[in-house]
Amino acid sequence: MSSKSLTEAELDDALARALLNEPSTAAWFLSRTKFASEVASCEFCRCNNPWSRVRLEVPNALTGELEPLMKDCETDVLAVFATSDRRRLALHIENKLAGGSFTPNQPELYEARKSQWKRRRKLGEYTDACTVLIAPREFYEKHSDRAAIFDCYISHEDISKYVPEFGAPTTIVV
Numbered sequence: 001m002s003s004k005s006l007t008e009a010e011l012d013d014a015l016a017r018a019l020l021n022e023p024s025t026a027a028w029f030l031s032r033t034k035f036a037s038e039v040a041s042c043e044f045c046r047c048n049n050p051w052s053r054v055r056l057e058v059p060n061a062l063t064g065e066l067e068p069l070m071k072d073c074e075t076d077v078l079a080v081f082a083t084s085d086r087r088r089l090a091l092h093i094e095n096k097l098a099g100g101s102f103t104p105n106q107p108e109l110y111e112a113r114k115s116q117w118k119r120r121r122k123l124g125e126y127t128d129a130c131t132v133l134i135a136p137r138e139f140y141e142k143h144s145d146r147a148a149i150f151d152c153y154i155s156h157e158d159i160s161k162y163v164p165e166f167g168a169p170t171t172i173v174v
Helices: 008-021 023-031 106-116 137-142
Strands: 040-046 051-059 066-074 077-083 088-095 128-135 152-155
Touching: 008 023, 008 040, 008 077, 008 088, 023 040, 023 077, 023 088, 051 106, 066 106, 088 106, 106 128, 128 137, 137 152
Parallel strands: 088 128, 128 152
Antiparallel strands: 040 077, 051 066, 077 088
16 A cells, blocks of 8 residues: 555546456446446546536525526546447446545536436447446445435445555545
8 A cells, every 4th residue: 555645636547547457447346336237348438527518407495496507517537338239338437535525416417417428429429327436435424315316336445456546545635
């Protein structure tokens, strides 16, 4: 284990490299998602903050009526897997550090983004997707109500068995 503190961006990069270059790690990670029964390889992975404007319906704080919210937002790691029958399955991965928190509507924006980004060429042209929260168990327990909005959760502690950087100390960069 390294004594150097790692930032969220450094962990994103380590995960993206592992998903693209280590088939056993990619298969393990995919097996922890709704695509567990799929045999697929990671063919596209971005951790350079792919972003776009996303539309989301949110309740008005006073009336409770749904109102449109347009927000520029990003996915920490976008990984697209290809199956033998040419289907493309995407993982929209949000990485949190132990001391972090969610921004307003962040989990809901991930959900909206996964459908709004489908079939976009620059984003891997995927046809099905799921959202994945990766975070230390401490973060998940503290924010379990908001974390449950993601399709699945994988702990940093579990990931560290495949990507050692996730076992290193981390630094929150604001």
